[in-house]
Amino acid sequence: MPKRVLTGTVVSDKTDKTIVVKVERKVKHPLYGKIIRRSKKYHAHDETNSFKEGETVRIEETAPISKLKTWKVLGRVDTHKAPEASTEA
Numbered sequence: 001m002p003k004r005v006l007t008g009t010v011v012s013d014k015t016d017k018t019i020v021v022k023v024e025r026k027v028k029h030p031l032y033g034k035i036i037r038r039s040k041k042y043h044a045h046d047e048t049n050s051f052k053e054g055e056t057v058r059i060e061e062t063a064p065i066s067k068l069k070t071w072k073v074l075g076r077v078d079t080h081k082a083p084e085a086s087t088e089a
Helices: none
Strands: 005-012 018-028 035-045 056-061 071-076
Touching (some): 018 056, 035 056
Parallel strands (some): 035 071
Antiparallel strands (some): 018 035
């Protein structure tokens, strides 16, 4: 079975080698049909303490590392990337 990979925002980096990542998803309400946001927080392993609050990261499911940690950080998602400039004259 493949490991799940999720993308979310770091909401806490206070603990050593651990970050808390908030993952949001949009679901349709079963009765009213309105699109609503649901979120969940995951504790992820950050070996080098390199990820800071507010960054967007990708996390991957792993074997349990501790009581709460079953995810590890894969890397940053570059959300501030500038669009490619066209060279047409």
